[in-house]
Amino acid sequence: MSSIWRTMRGIIAATALLATGLGTVALPAQAQKVLHRGNGAEPETLDPAKSSGVPESWLQYDLFDGLIMPDGKGGFFPAAAEKWDISPDGRVYTFHLRRNAKWSDGTPVTAQDWVFSWRRLVDPRTMADYAYFLWQVKNAQDITLGRKAPDTMGVRAVDDYTFEVTLASPTPHFVTMLHHHSTYALSKANVEKFGADFVKPGNLVTNGAYMLAEAVPQSHIKMVKNPHHYDAANTRIDTVFYYPTENQEAELKRFRAGELHFTYEVPVSQMQWLRENMPAELHTAPYFGTYYYAPNLTREPWKSSKDLRLALNLAVDRDILVDKINQRGEIPAYSFVPPNTTNYTQQIPDYARWTQAQRDAKAKELFAKAGYGPGGKPLELEILYNTQENHRKVAIAVASMWQQKLGIKVTLNNQEWKVFLSTRDEKKFKDITRHGWIGDYNDANNFLELLRGDIGKQNPSAFADPQFDLLMAEANTTSDTAKRATLLQQAERLMIEEMAVMPLHFYSSRHMVSPKLIGWVDNLQDHHPSRFLDVKP
Structure with missing residues (x-):
C-alpha cells in the first residue's frame, strides 16, 4: 500500500473517531x-x-x-x-x-x-x-x-x-x-x-x-x-x-497496486500479458500523431546528401517496428501527415507499396551512391532519444537494421526529458534524433508548418526549402478549401521527396x-x- 493511500485512510479513520467521540462534530456530506x-x-x-x-x-x-x-x-x-x-x-x-x-x-x-x-x-x-x-x-x-x-x-x-x-x-x-x-x-x-x-x-x-x-x-x-x-x-x-514516471514498468506497478487511476503509457514488454490478463483495463485507440526520426540538417553528411537520408529511411522495416517491437496497434508511416486528417488526402510515396526486400535493395544502392559501404567510406552515427523503455526498444531495432543492412556503426544516446528537449530543439544532437508530433488541431497545416524554414526550434531537422515555404504561405492565405488542400498536399510531397524527416509509425494511445x-x-x-x-x- 502506498504512503498516499495510507495517509488517506488515516485521515478517514481519524475523522470517524472524532465524530464518534464528539457528537457535535458533523462529518462532511461527501468525502x-x-x-x-x-x-x-x-x-x-x-x-x-x-x-x-x-x-x-x-x-x-x-x-x-x-x-x-x-x-x-x-x-x-x-x-x-x-x-x-x-x-x-x-x-x-x-x-x-x-x-x-x-x-x-x-x-x-x-x-x-x-x-x-x-x-x-x-x-x-x-x-x-x-x-x-x-x-x-x-x-x-x-x-x-x-x-x-x-x-x-x-x-x-x-x-x-x-x-x-x-x-x-x-x-x-x-x-x-x-x-x-x-x-x-x-x-x-x-x-x-x-x-x-x-x-x-x-x-x-x-x-x-x-x-x-x-x-x-x-x-x-x-x-x-x-x-x-x-x-x-x-x-x-x-x-x-500527477506523477512524472519515465520508467513505464514502475508506472504499471503503481497502477496494479491501486496507486494510479490511469497511466500515461504502457510498457511494450507487458502488452501481450496485459491483453491476456487485464483486457478491461487496457485501452488502446488511434491517436492523432506521427512518430519519426529527424536528421540534423545543420550538419554533414545529412545536410548535403538526400541519397544517404533516403537510404536510411528505406532500410527501416516499419512492419517489424509496429508488429514485433511496439505491438500496440500503430500503423506504419511513410508520410508525415497522419490518417483521419480533415479535408486532406494522405501523400504516400511509391516505395511504401514495395516489399521490404525491394526497399532494402534500393537502400544499399543509394548508400553506395552516397559514397558509403563496401568500397566506400565507413559511417558511424548516433541516435538520440529521451529516457523511456519504448523509445529505447525502437532505437535498438532501428540501429540493428542499419547495422545489418548497411554496415553502419550505430551508438545510442538517451537523455532525461528536459535535457533531451534542449539538445533536440537547439540542434545540438550529432546525427539522428527521435521525434514525435501530436496534432494540436485536426488540420494538415499543424504538421507541415513544422518544416517551414522560418519556424525556429520546432523545425525538427532544420529543413529549409524555399519552394516548400512558398506553398505553405499560399496555403495559409487561401480560404478555398479544395485549393488549400492541393497546396498542402504538394508541400508534403516535396518534403517527402527531400527526406526532411523519417516517419516510422502513426501513434496509438495506450493507457491502463x-x-x-x-x-x-x-x-x-x-x-x-x-x-x-x-x-x-
Whole structure:
C-alpha cells in the first residue's frame, strides 16, 4: 500500500473517531474525491507559453481555460469565451469573454490579460517555441522575427470582456487552434508581480478548473479545485495528483497496486500479458500523431546528401517496428501527415507499396551512391532519444537494421526529458534524433508548418526549402478549401521527396484505466481533462 493511500485512510479513520467521540462534530456530506494520474516525464515548465510536450499540456488543461477547450470526448466547447463573431472577410474575430470568469486569486479575467499574454507569446524576448502558433495574427510573425514591436500585434481589448483579434489573412481553422496551451491567458498583474517566478506554487494564478498546490520535482504535482472557476459546482474531482514516471514498468506497478487511476503509457514488454490478463483495463485507440526520426540538417553528411537520408529511411522495416517491437496497434508511416486528417488526402510515396526486400535493395544502392559501404567510406552515427523503455526498444531495432543492412556503426544516446528537449530543439544532437508530433488541431497545416524554414526550434531537422515555404504561405492565405488542400498536399510531397524527416509509425494511445474511474472516453487526440472525470468511492 502506498504512503498516499495510507495517509488517506488515516485521515478517514481519524475523522470517524472524532465524530464518534464528539457528537457535535458533523462529518462532511461527501468525502473529498482524489484523482491519481500518471504523467510520463517531469514537466519542462508550467508556463503555457514556453512548454512544448504532451506531459505539460495535460497539466495545463487542468490549470487553465483557453478560449475553447477539449471536452474529453474528442470535441471542443467554448470555455473562457462564451461566443465569438467573425467578420464577413474572415479576418476579424471578436471573442466575448465570460463575465463570471475569475483567476484563482478571485480577480476578474479580462481582455487585457489576453492581449498581454498573446503579445508575450510572440515577443522574441519570451523565446517561446510556439511563438509561430499565432503568426496568423496581424504583425505577429514580424514581431517574433524582430521587425516590429509587440504592441503592433493585431489584438486589442475593446472593453474588459471583449477581446478582438485581427488576422493577417483569413484562416478557416483559426478557432480550432485556440485550445492549445500556448494561446492561454496569464494574469498580467501576477506575471508582472513575480516575474519568472510566477509559475511557482504559491505564486501561480490560473483560470482553469484547478489551481496549483504543490510541485515536488521527480515526485508529484498536486492540484486542488479552483473555487473561483465558473463551473466549479460541476467539477467532481476535488484534488488531482500527477506523477512524472519515465520508467513505464514502475508506472504499471503503481497502477496494479491501486496507486494510479490511469497511466500515461504502457510498457511494450507487458502488452501481450496485459491483453491476456487485464483486457478491461487496457485501452488502446488511434491517436492523432506521427512518430519519426529527424536528421540534423545543420550538419554533414545529412545536410548535403538526400541519397544517404533516403537510404536510411528505406532500410527501416516499419512492419517489424509496429508488429514485433511496439505491438500496440500503430500503423506504419511513410508520410508525415497522419490518417483521419480533415479535408486532406494522405501523400504516400511509391516505395511504401514495395516489399521490404525491394526497399532494402534500393537502400544499399543509394548508400553506395552516397559514397558509403563496401568500397566506400565507413559511417558511424548516433541516435538520440529521451529516457523511456519504448523509445529505447525502437532505437535498438532501428540501429540493428542499419547495422545489418548497411554496415553502419550505430551508438545510442538517451537523455532525461528536459535535457533531451534542449539538445533536440537547439540542434545540438550529432546525427539522428527521435521525434514525435501530436496534432494540436485536426488540420494538415499543424504538421507541415513544422518544416517551414522560418519556424525556429520546432523545425525538427532544420529543413529549409524555399519552394516548400512558398506553398505553405499560399496555403495559409487561401480560404478555398479544395485549393488549400492541393497546396498542402504538394508541400508534403516535396518534403517527402527531400527526406526532411523519417516517419516510422502513426501513434496509438495506450493507457491502463482503473474500473473506478468514471467518464474516461478514448478519443483521437487523447484529451482527458480532470474536470470531466469522476471516481467511484
